[in-house]
Every structure is written in C-alpha cells, then in structure tokens.
Amino acid sequence: MLFDLDLIRKVYEALPLKVMAARNLVGRPLTLAEKILYSHTFTPATRVLERGKDYVDFAPDRVAMQDATAQMALLQFDTCGRSRVAVPSTVHCDHLIQAKVGAKEDLGVAIDINREVYDFLSSISNKYGIGFWKPGAGIIHQVVLENYAFPGGMMIGTDSHTPNAGGLGMLAIGVGGADAVDVMAGLAWELKMPKLIGVKLTGKMSGWTSAKDVILWVAGQLTVKGGTGAIVEYFGDGADSLSCTGKATICNMGAEIGATCSVFGYDEKMSAYLKATGREEVAAAADRVREHLRPDAEVYANPAKYYDQVLELDLSTLEPYVNGPFTPDLATPISQMAAAVAANGWPDAVEVALIGSCTNSSYEDISRSASIASQAKTKGLKVASEFTITPGSEVVRFTIEKDGYLKTFDEIGGIVMANACGPCIGQWARHIDDPSRKNTIVTSFNRNFAKRNDGLASTHAFVASPEIVTAYAIAGRLSFNPLTDKLKTESGQEVMLDEPKGFELPPRGFDVEDPGYQAPAENGEDVQVLVAGDSTRLQLLEPFPAWEGSDLKGLRLLIRVKGKCTTDHISMAGPWLKYRGHLDNISNNMLIGAINSYNLQTDSVKNGLTGEYGPVPATQRQYKAAGLGSVVVGDENYGEGSSREHAAMEPRHLGVRAILVKSFARIHETNLKKQGMLALTFANKEDYEKIQEDDTIDILGLTDFAPGKQLTMVFHHKDGSSDKIKVNHTYNRQQIEWFKAGSALNLIRKQFAN
Ligand code: F3S
Secondary structure, eight states, X not given: OOSOHHHHHHHHHXXXXXXXXXXXXXXXXXXXXXXXXXXXXXXXXXXXXXXXXXXXXXXXXXXXXXXXXXXXXXXXXXXXXXXXXSSOEEEEOOTTOOBSSOHHHHHHHHHHHTHHHHHHXXXXXXXXXXXXXXXXXXXXXXXXXHHTOXXXXXXXXXXXXXXXXXXXXXXXXXXXXXXXXXXXTTOXXXXXXXXXXXXXXXXXXXXXXXXXXXXXXXXXXXXXXXXXXXXXXXXXXXXXXXXXXXXXXXXXXXXXXXXXXEEEOOOHHHXXXXXXXXXXXXXXXXXXXXXXXXXXXXXXXXXXXXXXXXXXXXXXXXXOEEEOSSSTTOEEEGGGHHHHHHHHTOOOBEEEEEEETTTBOSHHHHHHHHHHHHHHHHTTOOOOSEEEEEOSBXXXXXXXXXXXXXXXXXXXXXXXXXXXXXXXXXXXXXXXXXXXXXXXXXXXXXXXXXXXXXXXXXXXXXXXXXXXXXXXXXXXXXXXXXXXXXXEOTTXXXXXXXXXXXXXXXXXXXXXXXXXXXXXXXXOTTOOOOOOTTOSSBOOOOOOOOOOSSOEEEEEEEEEBOSOOBHHHHXXXXXXXXXXXXXXXXXXXXXXXXXXXXXXXXXXXXXXXTOOXXXXXXXXXXXXXXXXXXXXXXXXXXXXSOOOTHHHHXXXXXXXXXXXXXXXXXXXXXXXXXXXXXXXXXXXGGGGGGOOTTOEEEEEOGGGOOTTOOEEEEEEOTTSOEEEEEEEOOOOHHHHHHHHHTSXXXXXXXXXXX
16 A cells, blocks of 8 residues: 555544634635645644735645656755655656657666666665655656545645646645755745635536646636636536546646646545545545535635635536647637637647646546547548657556557557656657758647747647547647548548547556555665765765854855846756756856846856956855855845755855845745855845945844844945945744754754754
C-alpha cells in the first residue's frame, strides 16, 4: 500500500469538528475550499481569514516533487538536520527524458545521461523516507492521482500543475522547492488566503465534447490571469457527471488561468476511481465524512453569496474547443475553427498531433482516442499527420497495451513515447525540414506558449481534447470539424468519423507489472547520499554562516539595478537548468540579466577593488575572496516571477549581505529571509538616487534588530561625503531568528540537534 491510510483516517476523524468550528467562526455555510483550508491551518484559526488579504500558515498533508525541482529542495533538506521527512513525500523522475525515437530507446538514453541526478535523488529519497518514482514510472501528477490524492486533503508540489489532484477533491498547490523543504521539515507553509471562484456545471456532455473542453471554455472566459490568487471550485449536477480523471484534467489546466488550484467535491465518480486504483479503504473512509467533502447545501442554492465570482456552464450545450496558438486562453469552438484559421492565416496543415501528458492520458482519454484511431483503418482513411502518444504512467501504459489500444495507435503509425513529460516541456527532438517555416501542431497538453514544445518560434501550437487531436491526426487539417465534415477514403469514398466512445475506467481493471516505485529504507541513517565530488550538476550544500553578531560595515555596492528584475534576471533558466542541483555552478548566472543603472548594460558592473568593469558573478566572487560583503540595490517589485529559490541562494552563496529595493515581490522577499539575507526596502524611495557607484556601505542597528523597527544604512561616497538613510523591513521575530542563525534551515538544524 503506497498511500498513507493512517494519515487519511486521522484527517477524516478530525474533519467534522474542524468544519463545525470553521462554520461557527465564519458564521455562515462553507464552500468546499473553505472547509479544506480551515481544517489545514497550522494552528486553529481564531478569527475569520480574510480572502485575498490575510497570510495564513497551513499544514499540508503531503509533498510531491518532480526531478528538476527536487534537486535543490532535497539538497537543502539534507542540511536541515532532520533524519526523516515530517509528512509523506515523493519524488518523480519525469522532466529529464527527451522524446526522440520511442519509449524504450529514449528512456535508456535519459537514464544514461542523467544517471548521477537519478542516483542522487534515489539515494537521498531512500535516506529521508521519501517515496521514489523511477524514470519511466510516469508523470508526477498522474502518479499522485493514481496513488496518493484523497478527497479533503491538502498537498503542495514543486510543479505548477500540482492542482491536477483537485480531480480527487484535494487542494493541491504548486510551490517552489524552499516551500517544500519547510513542509518536509515540519514547519508551517504560508499562503495568502485565496479568493474563490465558483463554476456551476449543469447538464451532461455527449458526443465529441469532453472534460478538456470545460477548462478550454473556462480559460476563454477568465483569460490567463483571471484565476490569479483564487481557488476555482466546480460544483453542480454537471460536475458530478464528469469522470474523476476528467475532473483532474480540468483542475490541471487551472494553472493556465493562474489559479492557486481548482477542486471538485467528493462524489460517486471519485469513489469509483479510488476503488479502481486499489484504494477501497480510502473510499470507505471518505464515504463516512462525505458531507464535509462537499460544499454546504446552501452554497449550491445561492453561489453568488459565497464565491467572489461565479461562472455557469450547461455541459449539454458545450462543443469541443481548440485553444491557441501561443496562449491557452484564445478559445475557439470547433464550429468556428475553419473561419478562424482562414481569418488569422494560421497554417492549416497539422504536422504533428500529440496526445497524452499529465493533462490528458487517463484510461478514458486513451480509450476514446483509440475509438477514433481505429476508424482510420476500418474506414480506409490515410493518417495525414505525425502522431505521438505520451502515457501519463506505467499503470496506464501497461493497461492500455493489455487492452489493445497501443496496437490500435501503432496500426495508424502512432509512436508511443516514454511515460514522461517529453514534448510538453520541450524535451522533444522534433524532426522538421525547415525550422523557420510557419507550422501547426495540436496537442492534448496544457501549455502552448511560443517555443514551449519544440523550441521553434515558428510553431503554432494549439491545445484540444485527445479525441479532437486524434481526429486532426487523421484529417491533417486544422480547419476540419469532425462533427460536420466528411473525409475521403483511399478509394475516394466520402465518410464521417463516428463519435468517440470509451470507458471511464478499464472494464477489466488496471494492471501493471512494475509500477517503477522504490520504497525508502525503514531507517535511512546509514544510507549514503550519492553525489560525486567532481560532479558539475550536483553539489552538497554547506550551511550558510550565522550572523557575526555586529553591524555590517564596509560592504561594497555590487549593482544598482534599473527597472524590472524578475527571478529570471537574477537566476536565468534555459541552459542553466542543468545546474539546478549545483549551487556554485548555477551561481555563475547570478544577476546576469539585470540592468546596471550606471551604464545601462547587463552583466557589467564596476569592481570596487580594481576599478574595472566585469561580469556580476565574477566581481562578486572577487569580493568574496577578499572577505568583503556586498549590497544589491533594486527597483520596484524586485524578484517577481517564479518562486525559484536559486534567486535567493545564489547571492547568499556568493557573499551578498543585503538586498535593498523600492519594493519586493512577496515570495522572493520570503525566500531571501529564509536564506538568511537582509531583505530591506527604502523608507524613502528617492534615496535610491543617492547611491553612487563607488560607495561603501554600513548597515547599522542589527544588534537591536526587531519587528517594525527601521535599520539605518550609511553610504560612504568616493569624495568623502556620505548619506545616512532609514530602511524598512518586514521581519517578524521568527524571521529575525532565521537571519541570526544564518538561514531558516540552520535554525531548524539547531532545533533538531538539541
Ligand atoms: Fe510534465 Fe507537462 Fe505535466 S511538463 S508535469 S507533462 S505540464
């Protein structure tokens, strides 16, 4: 048994009382999201948590990490001094496998070139009690849905499509690695109390329409920003009519509208899925607290009163959608697609049709798609496009092979890729004659930004349901509407494709020989974490030094950044991705994208020791070698973008002592605090102008560092004059202890050492 039944039972035992307490506190009926949020606060809520305003400490039940983000998360966890993770956690090897020839060969190549990363993740998982899913086992979200998600639970995952588990009634939220470390170490996890968007689904889908079309429609309504800071909760008879995996598809793509996560209430479909995936006990336990795993009845009756925004959709009127190109919210109903193709000049020829990914590779998706694929043969149709299938997990792959669907795809020329992210994350060696030629691909994935799938700006990527993508593979034209259009057979006859038919769950059950799971050691004390001393991709972390106990004097100005400075400017992605597990090597990208306000160039700053201009990381390394700390000065909303902790760890590693800005993006500010940095803001924003390129800097008041109390900074100019300014901070008592200890992890380590 992979899931933690004791934990789930404990959650359910406490649920009725916690929900009642929350209802009393709030003084009204509750939505499902509120029930889960209030029942997962780190300490019981004592006042109403204001949506969109209050920052709340939560205690998630689980953590999941994919291989690209798990590296730094686990390197940090390795230094925290805990002998085991505090909550059930898993690692999934899915992002580093490139789709090139086919599943078997591609998996072999990936295991070879990523061996040291896999060995590290496997050994560190083994040591600290983390479940390890080997390369080939499947994509994180599908594996979580099949094994771990449970109604009414809360989890975090180091991947933005973690909300997929909302299909099984779980609040599942994508986070950065540092957040995962906190939860694995047993600390609270902070989130701004989300707003709530209710989506009422009525009616029943039929024919070519599928669950994917619900979220494609919602994306069109709300746009890519419409869900920001909100949980999307689906309810109504229509919601209950959707399969569990269909619900997961909808929740998965909530990430495309910026939602914190999405969720459905517990119902018969979820119960059936739990039973089909070997979790009868979870279904039975959930049945006993069923009323607490759905919104209160009054919420259905008057949703506008309980949600910040409500959308309503009658599923019986919904037609298939095709969204794109370049953005997932450009939603076109299939009946208007031919006109849209002509009006926008989108390339009509579908060159590659790709089904699968974490979004759409359920048994239902595959069986319905196979029912379309099989018609190519029976009706004498030629398949016009390249066609690939990426199963979401080995369980799905094995079962669909056993049930004959892979053979069906094979017979029309479909190529089965490894159970991994592959083309969805750009891990795709696409074969194309002219990379600059405008071309169209259609996928059943979730994202379709320029270059996402194949790195080509010329590719127009559209997303649709796997059934529609399969129909496109056969027709080869984006303007084709399978609901109304005929196709010509090889003998010249005109035929139509029949509606897709499939099974929500495999009639003969799921099956698998080797799911690809490695259980951790019972006692990992003697397990060695495998990192080669000369590795360029992995490096064990040394704890950052504690604060020296005095004011900081004689610091150098490293850079005064002008304008936008996102986490990408601070720690670029692209070719640097391969160093995500090696802090020293990835630090060579520190701030190389930021603009120096004195010369308006990137990666060129004046070295205070030599007077020469040079790259930012090299200059900072010289300061570090000379035993000098430094300060980075920034503009507004410094550190916006991703929650990548490297953007805070790199300056910390290279010896920057403080980041002083006009304003911070909240997550980056917290990340800096966690890493023991001083994250400071100008009390008077105009003081930014007083700072000169050759300044040396003192930070005063640290011996009395206290919440709400300003610090003082002195900028000593080259001409002998100086400017003394006040700076603000938002450190609470706990965070000041992080600073003093050198990092939040150092503090945890101290606690576990005692
Ligand atoms: Fe992987 Fe794409 Fe899903 S990258 S986790 S298959 S969104």
